[in-house]
Amino acid sequence: MTLMHCERGANEEAIQVLCRGVTNGFLSPVCEAILGGRVEVVGEAEVLLPWPCCGHRTLTELYDSVVRTGYDICNHCRWEDDGIVSDSVHGSVNKAAMSQYRERIREESNYFYREKWS
Structure with missing residues (x-):
């Protein structure tokens, strides 16, 4: 850009x-x-990866459990990529399970609605 x-x-x-x-x-x-x-x-927008939680393309790198890198935090849903992809598991870094984050996005859709990321 x-x-x-x-x-x-x-x-x-x-x-x-x-x-x-x-x-x-x-x-x-x-x-x-x-x-x-x-x-x-x-210029071209940086190509980003979709988040496992909300699907918005704001992820710069995938979590790597071997090297222990990739702890990005989504600017949209605030989910931190800790490598947990299960909807019902509450990891140590996020305050709730992924399904709870998704429910919050649905309930507060006006707050979370943005056409910022492709």
């Missing part, structure tokens, strides 16, 4: 981290609102 008409440096880096995998169509009006002018967002 490349931001045109935006100062390089810490601001651009912060935006890139917050908007990892976000579509250009979502990002363009956000940048325009913040910067107060027309912004052209170009």
Whole structure:
């Protein structure tokens, strides 16, 4: 992702981290609102993996139990990828089982509805 008409440096880096995998169509009006002018967002969005919990593509790497890496936290549902894929198992890092997270998303659909990630 490349931001045109935006100062390089810490601001651009912060935006890139917050908007990892976000579509250009979502990002363009956000940048325009913040910067107060027309912004052209170009480039391909980073291809991310779907979360086992909510299905949104916000996962940068899969959990690896051998190397013990991949503890990403979803920006959408807040589920931490701890390698547990069972709906009913409550792991040590998440506050509930995956089925409970999914139920919360269904119950609070207006809060969780976003067209940010593809």
